[in-house]
Amino acid sequence: GNSVTQMEGPVTLSEEAFLTINCTYTATGYPSLFWYVQYPGEGLQLLLKATKADDKGSNKGFEATYRKETTSFHLEKGSVQVSDSAVYFCALMSGNTGNQFYFGTGTSLTVIP
């Protein structure tokens, strides 16, 4: 079946620190992978995506590389800001299951000045 496992939080970092949020997946076929971000009181917004192995998604300084050999899609940012405080969700979409999305449990990030 399809599933996503991401590191548990909460994560607290100082401003300008390096961020890694781990995400691994199990999927049938060749899924597309996504990172979504949820700011307090809002819905989820797409942060970045990758649709095939070795693709790198990037946006707003965040990056993630689709690693088929390790079934991973870790989120990284070199220097976090207070405004990055949010909950981050890793997700996969598999065409083998009617284009359904499968989400991880979310990782809460707090960046302190």
Next chain:
Amino acid sequence: NAGVTQTPKFQVLKTGQSMTLQCAQDMNHEYMSWYRQDPGMGLRLIHYSVGAGITDQGEVPNGYNVSRSTTEDFPLRLLSAAPSQTSVYFCASTPPGGPYTQYFGPGTRLTVL
């Protein structure tokens, strides 16, 4: 474009009451879905629809009904509310073709007493 809209934003029900959560999108997306978000559980798919007149069950469909009479609207009905249905509900829509991205509404926070 208004994107994906949801009403109401907040709702309190008593056990046994019924209600409908509204979801609408103006992007002409065929694929729409309903999720519930619970602490530590991430997002779980309740029901989804691949087009008007077509709906299917997701991971946690019990206690919920959906219908899709138009492309724009995808209401979620709680038949007899239970405290276990206290959650935040998100509606999402996906454009046709790839790579697929989900657009989320702002959510409805439901409390069942």
